[in-house]
Amino acid sequence: MRTGRSPQQSNVDMVPRMPSWVTRARAETLEDVAFSSGAALNHLHVVLVDPSVPHALLRERLALSAAEACVAFSGRSERAADLRDAIHLLRPGDLPGPAGETYQGWRGAVERPVSVSALQRALPGCAAPQIAVWLDRQNMRAATQGSPVGRASRVLEAVLADMPRAEVPALILADAALAQALGWDHLVPLLATGLKRADLRKRGDDLRLACHRAVIASVIDAVRLAADLARRTAHLTAVAPQLRASRARDAIEMFLTQDAVAPAALPLPDRAARRLCDRLVDLGAIRELTGRDTFRLYGV
Structure with missing residues (x-):
């Protein structure tokens, strides 16, 4: 009986797991939480360059989770299954509704490499010059002020200050700022699924602390999802010749x-x-x- 694993299966098994000291951390101070979130993001970066991970599919699944969280923030009852129906069963000429529009925004945000034009297509209610101002504001401070998560929290705070009820654009642009700060080509939805509705009313260090905690929780889930999708897509690829x-x-x-x-x-x-x-x-x-x-x- 063969006991060895195929090279394909071996590669899938090599998707790295999150270190236990990150997943079990109970840090309370801003400095300690920032350290843990930095470690989590570094680990996620390793996962995102792993060739066995289906990166586009991972971003799509994370976009669905982010949209579901944003819909819940707005007080609506639609969940992931409803959002899928709103988009994938949409007939020509039909409108997706508010929840479907939220999902469309997140899908559009993760589809193309991060740029002002790509973000404007995903967020038609936001003008490209204004998007550039929000993102450039954090870029101008990047050399001297804070971590990538800190920059993302400043963008989140700035957008909500200018547009207090625009949670979806604010969260998408904050994740875009995070991706830019980390040198990622594509936006990876992280903040929406880790933040609570009350966190969006916070400012300054309180908001930064909430964002660091959100990143830790979301990265843990994203790494688990990446490993699961790597296994599933490896099997799909293996059966394709049949x-x-x-x-x-x-x-x-x-x-x-x-x-x-x-x-x-x-x-x-x-x-x-x-x-x-x-x-x-x-x-x-x-x-x-x-x-x-x-x-x-x-x-x-």
Whole structure:
């Protein structure tokens, strides 16, 4: 009996785990929490350059979580399943609604490399010059003031000072500032899922402390998610040669990069697309995400 692991499986198992001293830390002072959040971000950086991690898919899943948190901040009841339906089952000419617009904003923010133009497309309610002012404000201070999380918290505070009810743009731009400060090409949603609604009313050191704590909690979850997605996408890639459908490779690429996919969105005839999804579910390579018999969505 073979006991050795394939090179692909070995690479997946090498996705590094968060050090226990970070996950168990109970620091209270701003300096101690900042140290722990810096260690967490350094670990996440290692994960984000790991070739076994599906980076686009990871950002999509984190964007869904961030959108769900923002919808909850606004007092609405929609959850992840509702947000998926609002976007992936949207018909031409339909509007996604407030919760769907929040999800669209986060998806747009993580899709392209961070830039003012990309952020403006994700946040059509914000003018590009104003976005540049908010981000340049933290960049001008970068050389002399604070950590990347501190810079992100200043952007969050500045946007909310100018637009007190614009939590979604504020959080997206704060994560963009964090990505820029860390030298990441793409925005990685972290702050929204770790902050509480009451934290958004804080200012100064209180807000910075809340942001550092939010980053620690969110990075722990993001690293776990990255390891899980690495295992799942490795299996999907391994079973792909068994598929006979034409353009199956293009369909696989969609599952490897998108949180959820409707069969109608696959580059296949309708019946062939549904058969492919059923086959991949049978192979344990993807999951049906809705639990419904109709209007199904699939994902890794």
